[in-house]
Amino acid sequence: MSDHKALILDEVRKYHLEREDGHGFVPGVTEIWPSGAVLDEADRVALVEAALDMRIAAGSSSRRFESRFARRMGRRKAHLTNSGSSANLLAMTALTSPQLEDRRLRPGDEVITVAAGFPTTVNPILQNGLIPVFVDVDLGTYNATADRVAAAIGPRTRAIMIAHALGNPFEVAEIAQLAEDHDLFLIEDNCDAVGSTYDGRLTGTFGDLTTVSFYPAHHLTMGEGGCVLTANLALARIVESLRDWGRDCWCEPGESNKCLKRFDYQMGTLPAGYDHKYIFSHVGYNLKTTDLQAALGLTQLEKLDEFVEARRRNWRRLSEGLADVPWLLLPRATPRSDPSWFGFVLTVDPQAPFSRAELVAFLEDRRIGTRRLFAGNLTRHPAYIDQPHRVVGSLTNSDIVTEQTFWVGVYPGLTDEMLDYMIASVREFVEARG
Structure with missing residues (x-):
């Protein structure tokens, strides 16, 4: 680290301490927020250091966070995205991929979900031409039960997508078993529940896909951000493609020929040898994050x-x-x-x-x-x-x-x-x- 950089970061630490001094609670005057980010000196320094290094796109910090978060959550892959809502969109859209062949969801197929909740758990169902099937919740837990989900399974049911309500797990082991018994996909919307457990096992480890949000109100923050996690490498590859414009290539930004056969592909009706960096296998989006966000995520994760x-x-x-x-x-x-x-x-x-x-x-x-x-x-x-x-x-x-x-x-x-x-x-x- 250069002397100039070290000096700047030391000044950032001093600035943080100045900002934190003298904020006592005054009843009826001090706002008591229902949610919010908790940021310390390390978070502020991490953001400034990433800016000093001009890490303005997805890069090393993003990959490092994905690796560490996947390990922490007990999943094989984690893909950062720009919000929890985008994570939900990617997870549901992944289930419509032609690469899933007979298991892919098609327009008119049904997805069981909960009526009382946040709209972006449901919106991706509709945005993919699928039919949401709504079930009620229990008062007190504010979750659907396995019995209600079982009663909703019909001939066109292909998936279940439910959020753990305000951090309180739904009966995820039982619902995961229902999904397995009926050959359904299960997406856990874990945006409000990072760190929750059911039967001693982390929520987010039962479903085929799991989504997380890093909005400031949530358990960890990147300012804005989200993540899709999975233990299924085929689904992980689909999610990555959809997030990154729909391209078939899996090289990171700034990389080329990671597969060692960049000019050896023939896909669709493209000419043989077409550059794999510009072959698109999905109708995708651009929903990536930046290293500035990931740098904050790394210190938050600790x-x-x-x-x-x-x-x-x-x-x-x-x-x-x-x-x-x-x-x-x-x-x-x-x-x-x-x-x-x-x-x-x-x-x-x-x-x-x-x-x-x-x-x-x-x-x-x-x-x-x-x-x-x-x-x-x-x-x-x-x-x-x-x-x-x-x-x-x-x-x-x-x-x-x-x-x-x-x-x-x-x-x-x-x-x-x-x-x-x-x-x-x-x-x-x-x-x-x-």
Whole structure:
């Protein structure tokens, strides 16, 4: 490292310490965010160092992160992309690849998913001309059950794509077994659940494909970013092709002839010897990340265990502090799971002497940030009303989520003082209306 570079990075460390000084919590004044990035000195230095080295495209840091994250998640391959939503798009689109031959998904095939959740778990199903089959969730866990998924399997069902709700695992072992028994693909949307386990095994290790988000609200951040993981090398190759314009070549940027037969291919009706770097086997996208993002991801990854434990600790503090509050349904972990919680979900009893909106307004007035359980029942939104879909069973609980449910934060940036203020505020509101 040059003397000039070392001096700049030392100044960055000093700047970070200056920025972090004197930010005490003032109840009712300091914003308590429901989620957010937790960035330290190492993160700031990593970003600046990547910028100094002009690592402005995907490169060595991206490859290093992919390798380390795949090992950490117990998968053979990880492919970075520009968002968790793009990761979902790549994962679902990969299942339509002609390279899968008879197993490929075709327009009109069905994919089982959950009605109450985030739209970009469902959008890739529709964007690929497939039919979402919606099932309901359980209140408390906010997940679909294996029984509901089993009831939704029909003659055109080809895949299951479900998110682990706010870090709480769905019955993923049982649903993975259903997928195996019925020759279905399983995509785990693990964007909110990095570090969660089911039966002692990490979520994201049960499905054919797994997706992760690195948006600042999530467990790890790159600012923006996402990832597709798999243990299936054929699927990994398809995902990489789709992410990188649809090209058939697997050389990294700046590489050529990694396969040692760059000019020996004949594909499609192209002339023999056509440059493999410019042969396209999929109708793809350009959804790559940059080394600036990956440099931040590498330092964040070192803190994953710390982040997961903080989320669990904060969730327990809220759960214990609100356990005896009437009219509120508190969240519960799916049996046999250990969630890496994304948020603390509260559902107001419809018979309560107050509304969800009144409680949320009270908390927001006290600078306690709240969020809905994303879209609630997606089938009620204008974007989806006229989209082709099938519903199995009632969506009663998804409707309750739409009307009565919200969540508050448990992310590692929250202090005990903030959490206790949140508890006291909820208790004060309920007791005043009790």
